[in-house]
Amino acid sequence: MSDFKPTAKTKIKRLNKRAHYDRQSTYAVLDAGLVAHVGYVFDGHPYVTSTSYWREGDRLFWHGSSASRMLKTVRGGVPVCVNVSLIDGLVLARSGFHHSVNYRAVMMFGQAEAVTDEAEKLKTLEAFTERLFPGRWAEIRPVTKQELKATMVLSMPIEEAATKIRTGPPVDDEPDYELDVWAGVLPLKVVAGEPVADPRLKAGVPLPDYLRGYDLEAYGERREAAE
Amino acid sequence: MSDFKPTAKTKIKRLNKRAHYDRQSTYAVLDAGLVAHVGYVFDGHPYVTSTSYWREGDRLFWHGSSASRMLKTVRGGVPVCVNVSLIDGLVLARSGFHHSVNYRAVMMFGQAEAVTDEAEKLKTLEAFTERLFPGRWAEIRPVTKQELKATMVLSMPIEEAATKIRTGPPVDDEPDYELDVWAGVLPLKVVAGEPVADPRLKAGVPLPDYLRGYDLEAYGERREAAE
Numbered sequence: 001m002s003d004f005k006p007t008a009k010t011k012i013k014r015l016n017k018r019a020h021y022d023r024q025s026t027y028a029v030l031d032a033g034l035v036a037h038v039g040y041v042f043d044g045h046p047y048v049t050s051t052s053y054w055r056e057g058d059r060l061f062w063h064g065s066s067a068s069r070m071l072k073t074v075r076g077g078v079p080v081c082v083n084v085s086l087i088d089g090l091v092l093a094r095s096g097f098h099h100s101v102n103y104r105a106v107m108m109f110g111q112a113e114a115v116t117d118e119a120e121k122l123k124t125l126e127a128f129t130e131r132l133f134p135g136r137w138a139e140i141r142p143v144t145k146q147e148l149k150a151t152m153v154l155s156m157p158i159e160e161a162a163t164k165i166r167t168g169p170p171v172d173d174e175p176d177y178e179l180d181v182w183a184g185v186l187p188l189k190v191v192a193g194e195p196v197a198d199p200r201l202k203a204g205v206p207l208p209d210y211l212r213g214y215d216l217e218a219y220g221e222r223r224e225a226a227e
Numbered sequence: 228m229s230d231f232k233p234t235a236k237t238k239i240k241r242l243n244k245r246a247h248y249d250r251q252s253t254y255a256v257l258d259a260g261l262v263a264h265v266g267y268v269f270d271g272h273p274y275v276t277s278t279s280y281w282r283e284g285d286r287l288f289w290h291g292s293s294a295s296r297m298l299k300t301v302r303g304g305v306p307v308c309v310n311v312s313l314i315d316g317l318v319l320a321r322s323g324f325h326h327s328v329n330y331r332a333v334m335m336f337g338q339a340e341a342v343t344d345e346a347e348k349l350k351t352l353e354a355f356t357e358r359l360f361p362g363r364w365a366e367i368r369p370v371t372k373q374e375l376k377a378t379m380v381l382s383m384p385i386e387e388a389a390t391k392i393r394t395g396p397p398v399d400d401e402p403d404y405e406l407d408v409w410a411g412v413l414p415l416k417v418v419a420g421e422p423v424a425d426p427r428l429k430a431g432v433p434l435p436d437y438l439r440g441y442d443l444e445a446y447g448e449r450r451e452a453a454e
Contacts, residue, residue, distance in 0.1 A: 009272060009274075013294075013296070014292060014294055014295065034314065035312060035314055037264040037266075037275050037277070037310060037312070038275070039264075039266040039273035039274060039275035039308075040273050041268055041271075041273050044268075044306075045236060045306050045308070045336065046266035046267050046268050046273055046274075046306060046307060046308045047236075047266060047273075047308050047334075048264050048265070048266035048275055048308045048309070048310040048334070049310070049334075050264070050310055050312035050330075050332055052328060065241060067240075067241055068241065069240070079271075079272050079273060080273060081266075081272070081273045081274050081275045082275070083264055083275040083276070083277055085262060085264070085277035087261065087262055087417070089423075090359065092360070092363070092438075093367075094367060094368055095367055095368040095370070095374070096352060096356055096364070096367055096368075096370050096374075097370060097371075097374040097377075097378070099356070101279060103277075105277055107274075107275070107276075109272065125323060129323055129326070132317065133319070136319070137323070139408050139409075140320075140321060140322055140323055140408055141321055141322040141323075141403050141406055141408070142322075143322070143323050143324060144324075147322070147323075147324040150324075151324070169423075169425040169426060169427070170425055172427075176368050177427050177429070178429065179368060179429070180429060180431075180432050181366050181367055181368070181432065182366075182424070182428065182432050182433065182434060182435050182438075183424070183425040183427075183428055184422055184423050184424040184425045184428060185422070185423045185425075186419050186420075186422050186423075186438055186441060187419065187420035187421070187422075187423060188417055188418070188419055188420070188443065189417070189418060189420060190314070190415055190416070190417050190418075191415070191416060191417075191418050192413050192414065192415055193413075193414035193415070193416060194414070195411055195412070195413050195414075196316075196396075196411050196412045196413075196414060197409070197410070197411040198396040198397055198410040198411045198412075199396060200396070200399075200404050200410075201409065201410055201411060202404070202405065202406070202407060204407075205407050205408065205409050206409065207409055208409050211319075211409075211413055214413060216415065
């Protein structure tokens with residue numbers, strides 16, 4: 001896979017030991033996440049909207065109501081910035097200054113376009129659903145023509161991107177290691193709880209296997225198994 | 228507490244049953260979160276940067292290196308959009324169309340300014356640390372003058388804000404409730420794991436109480452207890 005070429009927008013100047021420009025690192029972060037923050041300019045003002053997203057090959061996808069301001073603005077080919085940030089832990093150092101956060105973050109720049117072909121739109125919505133819940137697409141009631149029309153799907157090539165990753169223990173000033181202060185990392189993770197059935201769930205419908213022991217970050221592995 | 232007045236930027240037009248404009252709802256979300264996404268315009272392009280943040284009264288704070296592009300741009304009083312989104316669950320409906328996400332999200336607009344007074348800066352950094360780890364500020368090595376200079380703290384009044392919250396089971400089309408499809412909510416939550424001590428931790432330093440059974444969302448309660 002080809003690397004990303006750092007640009008004026010994506011070149012990481014400070015702490016560049018945390019910077020990655022290879023697609024593998026970037027896609028590993030994207031495939032482990034669920035929510036992206038999309039930034040765009042409307043009437044001269046910056047807007048940031050959170051949305052679920054998915055990746056197929058070298059493109060990022062997100063979707064929503066055809067009436068959404070964000071989607072209507074962004075499909076017009078205006079410049080967007082998409083940020084996906086995963087928080088892995090709080091880093092407790094011996095001084096306030098060296099406290100930090102362990103994270104994996106991707107910042108992407110580009111222009112999005114609407115997926116207009118109906119078959120293509122349906123196919124990528126299926127990919128999104130299957131990414132989250134392998135096997136569910138065949139179980140649910142099929143999408144109607146009207147629903148497909150009311151859904152906007154945007155797609156953006158992943159071409160201008162930077163990935164920043166911090167891992168590991170705090171890095172303290174050398175003399176501070178002698179202090180009697182606890183230091184280390186408090187790991188953080190998004191976990192799934194026990195599925196809560198809809199109060200109106202039809203009697204006798206079992207919990208699907210894909211919801212048992214659900215691991216949000218296993219997207220990437222599920223994707224690889226499916227490909 | 229006074230409510231927010233919806234503006235052209237914050238008026239939620241679709242699904243407005245999810246909209247909240249009271250400070251209590253907004254602050255409850257802000258106090259339960261850790262990471263904000265700050266959007267701003269630089270050279271005509273939108274940028275979105277993730278950052279930790281904290282709230283004091285009716286102001287939002289975030290900080291970083293004085294050399295950060297985001298902070299240097301934003302302290303100049305340019306318009307910013309700050310988004311805090313907490314994901315509470317995946318909502319599985321009987322049709323793809325009605326699948327959804329349970330979330331709590333705040334979108335804020337305003338202009339940020341740098342906290343320049345040294346004493347004030349120090350005080351708010353203490354508040355940030357104590358919000359996360361009550362008692363830690365007194366344990367760690369005090370901030371030096373140089374460190375304080377190298378740290379930029381930004382603050383923004385919380386005046387133009389909208390909060391959007393979705394909770395509860397899926398809402399399906401009436402005929403679909405008869406289908407043999409599992410429906411409900413898969414709850415998601417950010418949880419802390421077991422603290423990992425720095426390999427260079429001085430022998431005999433115990434794990435602080437504030438890291439035992441750590442509950443990330445208990446910020447708000449800790450804040451209330453401290454006030």
